[in-house]
Amino acid sequence: MTERRITDGHAADARAEDGHATGRAVTIVEVARHAGVAVSTVSYVLSGKRAISADTRRRVLDSVRTLGYHPNAGARALASKRANVIALVLPLRAGMHVPVLMRFATSVVTAARHFDHDVLLLTADEGLDGLRRAAASALVDGLVLMDVELDDPRVPLLRRLAEPSVLIGFPADAAGVTCVDLDFAAAGALCVAHLAERGHHEVVLLGAPAVVYERGTGFARRTLEGFTAALAEHGLDGTALPCEEGFEEVHATVSGLLAARPGLSGLVVHNEAAVNHVLSSLRQLGRKVPQDLAVVAICPDDVAEPARLTSVLIPAEEVGREAVGLLMDKLAGRPVPPATLLVPRLTVRAST
C-alpha cells in the first residue's frame, strides 16, 4: 500500500448564493404553495398522468423553474415503486477488449438517459450477491448484463428475479431470458459470401484462442457455424483454426497455414487482438494484402479502420441501445422477443 503525502493548503469553503445549487432542497410542497395549487396537481403536471389546464400547467412549470425544483429520487422511488435506475453489470475479467466494453457502457448510459433512467454500475466480481442486493433493495428496476458466458451462474438467478433483465450475449440455455447480440453466424457467413463474390475458392477462418472454444463461448462458436455452413453453401474449400494472441504464436500459425495450403487466397479473422499481428506476419512473409491474400476481419471499427481492413464491425452502440430499449419494453409490460440478433454489416476497405 502506498503511503500518502499530504500537501498543505486550506479548504476554502466557497459557497455562492448562486441559485439552486446549495442548501436545503426545494420540495414539491414549496412548488405547490408557490404556484397556488395542490401538491398532487404539481405531481400530475410533472408526470402528465392526468389532464391539467394549460394555465395551471404553465404556472406550475414556472414555479418549478424559478424555485429550481428537482424531485427527490428516494421519495419518488418509494412512492412509485420505480427507481428509474437500471443496473449495468460489467465483467472485469481480463481478456475482454476494453475499448469495446467501454463503448457498450457509454451507449447503455446514453440510451438509458433517453428514457429518463440512470445507470448503476455493478462489477461482475460482486457476483450473484450484487445482483440480488440491487434487485431486492429496489435500487434498480432492471438489469443489463454484459459478457454473458455459456454456462453463466447468473442466468438461473435472473430467471427467478422479479426485476426484468436483458443479456448482451447468449448463454447456452437462453430459455426464460432476453438476449441481444450481433448475429455472429450471419457475420461469419457474410464474410464467406464476400470472399466468394470476389472469386476466392479457398478460405480459412482464424478465430479466438483455443481456450475460448473449449470454454464453448457463444459468439466464437456461432461465427464458426455460420462460416462453415457458408463454405458449404458457396462450394468453397477451407477450414477454421483457433488463433492465439501473441505475435510469435500468430506468426507460427500463419506461416504454417500458408505452407499447408498453397491455394489459400482468403482469410477471415475473428480475433481483434490477433488481427494486427496477422497483417504484420503476412507482410514479413512477403504476401501482399489484398493481392496475394484477401483479409476480412470481424472486429470493432477502431481496429479495422486504421488497418484499412474490410470488416464486419461489432456494433457496440447499437447493441447497447437495443438492450436498453428491450429492458424499457419489459418494464412497461410490453412483450419482447426472447432473442434479438442484429444484422451484421460488412464494410469494404482496402484488404479485399
Next chain:
Amino acid sequence: MTERRITDGHAADARAEDGHATGRAVTIVEVARHAGVAVSTVSYVLSGKRAISADTRRRVLDSVRTLGYHPNAGARALASKRANVIALVLPLRAGMHVPVLMRFATSVVTAARHFDHDVLLLTADEGLDGLRRAAASALVDGLVLMDVELDDPRVPLLRRLAEPSVLIGFPADAAGVTCVDLDFAAAGALCVAHLAERGHHEVVLLGAPAVVYERGTGFARRTLEGFTAALAEHGLDGTALPCEEGFEEVHATVSGLLAARPGLSGLVVHNEAAVNHVLSSLRQLGRKVPQDLAVVAICPDDVAEPARLTSVLIPAEEVGREAVGLLMDKLAGRPVPPATLLVPRLTVRAST
C-alpha cells in the same frame, strides 16, 4: 406483478425456500413481527446506532436471514437523507487511454462497495446538468470526477454544490475542491534518481507534445519540475524535450538528440503514445537498450509490461481507492486535505 398478498402471522412463502429471489419484497415490519420486536429495534440492530442486547440482536438477525430481508433503498434514502450511492463521472472523450480508465472505474466501484455504497455512472457528455440533476435529486451523496481538465467548467459548479466531491487530477484552480493524483513531480525525480544510481551522468526527459506544455497541463508540468530539480540535486547533466506522437516525429527527435548529445546514456519518457516509437527508433539507430541507452518510462503498466520497460506506473487502483476514501471522509464530516499526492513507485524491468 404480484400486487396483493394477504399474510397472517408466519408467512410461509416460496421465497424463503428458493433463496429469497422473487415475489413481493419483505419489509422491516414483517421482520419486526417475525422477531417479536418493534420496527425501530430492527432498524437499530441493523444500523448499530443504539445498544441492543445480544439476545434480541440474534433473534432479529435470524429473522432477517430466514425472511430474506433487504432494506428498501428508496425508503432508506428518504428517511436517512443518504442514498448510499456515489456518482462516478467518466469522460468519454476520445484520446483517453481506455484500459486505464476502466481500471479506475472498477477500483472506484470496489472501494465504494467496501463502504456499503453503490456507484452511479454518469458520462461527461451529459455535462453540468447531469451533475446538477444527480446532486439535486439526492440520487447520490457525493461525486468522483475523472479526467479533470485544467480549466474545467465543472469545478465552479462543484464548489457550490452541497454534495461533496473528489477530483482525480488537478484543475488550474484547485481552491475549494479536493483532488487526488499521482505525484508526478516525485515520479520525475524518482526516474532521475534511478538513473543516477545506475551511474548515468547525462539524461534527457522526453515529454508530452509541445502543445500540452504550452497549455500548461498539470501533470506534464509537474513531471518536468520534478525532473529538473532532481537533475540539479544529483548533479547530472541533461534537459527536457517535448515529444510529438507520430513515429516520424519521434524518430527525428530521437536521432537529433543522439547526435547532439553523444554522452547521453539515460532517457526518461513521459508519453505513453510515443514510448514504443522511441524504442523502435533506438533499435533502428542501432542503439541497444539498456546497454547503450537506459530508458525509464512513466506510463501505465500495460504499456510498460509488454515492452519490458522499467517504469513508474500510473496507479489506477490506488487512485480510485483513495478518491473514494476521501469522499467517505467528507461524507462523514471528517476533514480532508485539499490535495493528496500518491507516492510513485518504480518497477525495474529490462530497460535499465
Next chain:
DNA sequence: CCCGCTAGTCGAAGCGTTTCGACGCTCTCA
C-alpha cells in the same frame, strides 16, 4: 432511600413523492 445513570426497548413522527377516490364543473344527448 432516593436520585440519577445507563442499557435496552418501544411508539410515533416524519422524510417527499405518487396515486386513489371524490368533488364540482361544464357539456352533450336523449
Next chain:
DNA sequence: TGAGAGCGTCGAAACGCTTCGACTAGCGGG
C-alpha cells in the same frame, strides 16, 4: 331538462425506513 360523461383539481392515504423522545429496569453513590 335531467342524466351521464368528462375535465380539472384537491385532500389524504400510502410507500418503508430512520430517528427522536420516552419509558422501564437495574444499579451504584450520596
